[in-house]
Amino acid sequence: MLRQQLTVAHHMGSSTVSPGPHSMGGQSSPSVYFGLSRRGSLSSLAESDLVQTTPKFVKDTSKFWYKPTISREEAIIMLKDKRPGTFVVRDSNSFPGAFGLALKVATVPPNVQTKAGADPASELVRHFLIEPTPKGVRLRGCSNEPVFGSLAALVYQHSITPLALPYKLVLPESDPAGEVSNPESPHSSEVPSSAAALLAQGAACNVLYLNTVDTESLTGPQAVAKAAKVTFSTDPIPKTTVVHFKVSSQGITLTDNNRKLFFRRHYPVTAVTYCGIDPEDRRWTKSNVPGAPTEAKIFGFIARKQGGVSDNACHLFAELDPEQPAFAIVNFVTKVMVGQNKVK
Incomplete structure (x- = not known):
């Protein structure tokens, strides 16, 4: 169901729809939170002042970072020349139902041994598995990582704080497949403007x-x-x-x-x-x-x-x-x- 929702959003781009309770399509937001939630709700914060158990954000950037059909190698090629924090999420080929997170980092983690003769730029693209759970999704093998109610929630929370990741995710403002690399971008060490828009909501x-x-x-x-x-x-x-x-x-x-x-x-x-x-x-x-x-x-x-x-x-x-x-x-x-x- 989660993958189907993302695929719909991926293909619909910016067209406007009336999303269902867990939809990620159109201009509406996937459910995003302070922390985590068991449920997703897309009703606007302005619609009601009744107690809501799920916080919300408003901008869906998944069409830029969710690339369901690309391979691990294609993700590396897409990211290796980008600034640290640039990322894509794809469907995992090795673990059906799971997702692969490819993330460009500034330096190779100290506990990782680089392969002899490997491309240094490619080694800066690190890979993480996002596995489904009965309550949502989480980073596999990270005991200090909580469960998130949706893939989008996981992504947006890690754009605020890296948690177990080696680098904070930078929410894209354009498609990384066609983005011109700009390491000196003023947003490199700040909250990206797309994230700022989410925070403003x-x-x-x-x-x-x-x-x-x-x-x-x-x-x-x-x-x-x-x-x-x-x-x-x-x-x-x-x-x-x-x-x-x-x-x-x-x-x-x-x-x-x-x-x-x-x-x-x-x-x-x-x-x-x-x-x-x-x-x-x-x-x-x-x-x-x-x-x-x-x-x-x-x-x-x-x-x-x-x-x-x-x-x-x-x-x-x-x-x-x-x-x-x-x-x-x-x-x-x-x-x-x-x-x-x-x-x-």
């Missing part, structure tokens, strides 16, 4: 809201640590609620769909000064939400109070879905701030 997931703590002029990791310490020492513990945590280039919006503590709160991007995981790595163990981790990582973001310059507050959360981990949410928030309001 935003993403969302459910998290457990824990507390908001005044930190006065304090920001950064120290503010998150203070908020966590205050929250853990409060007796009785603060009331918690599941919130829809939406991030976009406009800022962060929290929606308590059960209206247990509040309805909606918005923090403009210019007010958010930091986002990070609790530096003391405390875990939240008091969640009564079914399916939530028994020891959830804690993270928070710091935002200036409305009308204030130095008065800050730390908004504290615990990850709710182990397949949408705190580190990925924090990383996404940080990326959204790039070029707009640098995280300090």
Whole structure:
């Protein structure tokens, strides 16, 4: 099914369609997330403020990077003269149902022995197997790699952070088969403009809201640590609620769909000064939400109070879905701030 969806998108190019729940065709997006998801949904973030369990992106670049019929050798020829991070995904010939990821890297990994007489440029194209699982797809042989709900989700997450890959994927803006190599491209060490467009659209997931703590002029990791310490020492513990945590280039919006503590709160991007995981790595163990981790990582973001310059507050959360981990949410928030309001 996954391969069929990609093949349809590959052949349809940029034509507009009305995709189904897992479609990757037309101008709509494959499901892409902070971390992972068991399900794919393509409804726009703007369509509803109801709790969504799957974050979304909006631009499908799979027609540039998904080359189902090319061989391993053709992938090497296509990539060896390109800049590091350039990649293609093809159907695996050796493992039916799996995919081959060919990635151009800057240097040969230290644990890899180059073959005598081999073309040095070809050796910089490394190959990885993406295998199907009951929940989606994952990189084979990488124990620290999570399962992604779709191939596109795997690709886009690795364009934000390399995880187990030796190099972060660079989302293509054109077909690498006909692209002119430009190693000095200004996008080489930055977020590609196509990825920036995805970040600008935003993403969302459910998290457990824990507390908001005044930190006065304090920001950064120290503010998150203070908020966590205050929250853990409060007796009785603060009331918690599941919130829809939406991030976009406009800022962060929290929606308590059960209206247990509040309805909606918005923090403009210019007010958010930091986002990070609790530096003391405390875990939240008091969640009564079914399916939530028994020891959830804690993270928070710091935002200036409305009308204030130095008065800050730390908004504290615990990850709710182990397949949408705190580190990925924090990383996404940080990326959204790039070029707009640098995280300090």
